[in-house]
């Protein structure tokens with residue numbers, strides 16, 4: 001299953017020969033991912049490789065578990081992009097040779113060599129979406145319209161596991177810790193907004209500048225259990241692939257669990 005330009009880049013020669021008219025193989029892979037170019041337009045790819053790729057492109061490999069090797073591959077990709085352009089596109093800023101963006105209200109940066117810098121612990125659940133965002137995000141501004149995880153690109157395929165590892169986990173924490181929502185607002189620089197979808201509380205976070213996420217909490221009552229739903233902006237997949245949105249959301253749920261078990265926020269979440 002092709003879920004990000006990196007999946008397409010894998011089969012390219014990576015010689016950056018420019019015969020396709022793009023400056024780099026990564027730029028070509030991104031254009032194919034967005035549907036603006038066809039794989040066949042790379043003259044260096046043979047027919048057999050294209051056919052084999054097309055055949056396997058529809059097979060779902062499951063939600064990726066973030067790993068060090070994958071993280072290192074993304075860091076390597078950073079070396080071949082222009083960070084100044086990426087900063088303009090993603091809502092970041094340049095500080096020296098580093099692109100710095102706000103991740104959940106905290107500075108998170110990367111330099112031209114792919115080294116990461118942040119005041120908080122470098123957690124792969126945050127670092128991988130951060131890198132995918134600056135590498136492949138299109139910089140589309142949020143629309144203000146909210147959709148559920150299952151409405152994301154192929155989100156329905158991993159919705160059950162998303163519910164288990166993110167929504168139900170946050171619900172359990174909110175049920176057990178009445179001040180959890182306040183913690184979310186305080187620790188993650190969240191913002192309580194007008195109640196959406198008839199929820200009792202709606203809070204918007206910005207895990208990445210152009211990727212807002214809304215947590216809605218329905219308190220228990222009238223014989224009904226409480227509920228938590230996480231929503232994404234309709235533009236989310238223009239800026240981040242579904243696997244990265246999954247990773248980021250699960251990471252937030254894990255950070256919240258850590259906050260409540262350590263009875264408060266520390267810089268080393």
Ligand code: SF4
Pocket residue numbers: 012013014015016017018019020021022023024025028029041042043044045
């Ligand atoms: S023609 Fe193929 S190998 Fe050459 S830059 Fe384009 S995508 Fe890369």
